[in-house]
Amino acid sequence: xxxxxxxxxxxxxxxxxxxxxxxxxxxxxxxxxxxxxxxxxxxxxxxxxxxxxxxxxxxxxxxxxxxxxxxxxxxxxxxxxxxxxxxxxxxxxxxxxxxxxxxxxxxxxxxxxxxxxxxxxxxxxxxxxxxxxxxxxxxxxxxxxxxxxxxxxxxxxxxxxxxxxxxxxxxxxxxxxxxxxxxxxxxxxxxxxxxxxxxxxx
Numbered sequence: 565x566x567x568x569x570x571x572x573x574x575x576x577x578x579x580x581x582x583x584x585x586x587x588x589x590x591x592x593x594x595x596x597x598x599x600x601x602x603x604x605x606x607x608x609x610x611x612x613x614x615x616x617x618x619x620x621x622x623x624x625x626x627x628x629x630x631x632x633x634x635x636x637x638x639x640x641x642x643x644x645x646x647x648x649x650x651x652x653x654x655x656x657x658x659x660x661x662x663x664x665x666x667x668x669x670x671x672x673x674x675x676x677x678x679x680x681x682x683x684x685x686x687x688x689x690x691x692x693x694x695x696x697x698x699x700x701x702x703x704x705x706x707x708x709x710x711x712x713x714x715x716x717x718x719x720x721x722x723x724x725x726x727x728x729x730x731x732x733x734x735x736x737x738x739x740x741x742x743x744x745x746x747x748x749x750x751x752x753x754x755x756x757x758x759x760x761x762x763x764x765x766x
Contacts, residue, residue, distance in 0.1 A: 627720070650663075
């Protein structure tokens with residue numbers, strides 16, 4: 565397979581093979597390159613991103629930990645961290661920093677597929693910005709999540725203590741300087757405590 569690599573911006577690359585990477589070809593690429601952090605675009609290209617820095621990783625863990633503790637007590641769904649990836653209806657393959665999927669949605673996926681990349685859109689996703697992220701690109705990804713069926717999404721900009729709340733068919737809410745954020749819809753009852761997220765590694 566002939567691959568063409570194109571530099572996108574510092575430490576991020578696009579890989580093309582002259583046509584769209586199919587699910588099978590993309591899975592094989594991921595199997596052959598297990599140390600890479602990558603996603604597949606709607607156009608079928610592979611984007612390779614740098615790993616999260618220490619502070620962003622710590623914030624990711626804080627969000628996933630709180631969501632996981634709540635989900636275990638609630639019992640209605642499963643939580644996934646940033647290592648997961650979902651095949652979405654538009655043909656892309658994306659990884660959130662944290663996600664919640666209802667037990668009913670998981671049950672509709674055959675077991676063998678659950679062990680790889682599931683063909684589904686989580687009901688709830690969280691994206692946590694790292695130092696290398698650009699806000700405009702992060703917002704586009706959130707819009708893509710919602711367009712593919714995600715019911716609720718939070719984009720967390722820890723450096724500016726801001727959360728952008730995305731919901732289907734509703735305008736984006738911008739919440740600044742808050743100490744906690746209550747879930748809606750699929751994760752009603754979950755409350756994210758933000759003080760340690762804002763603090764980061766300071």
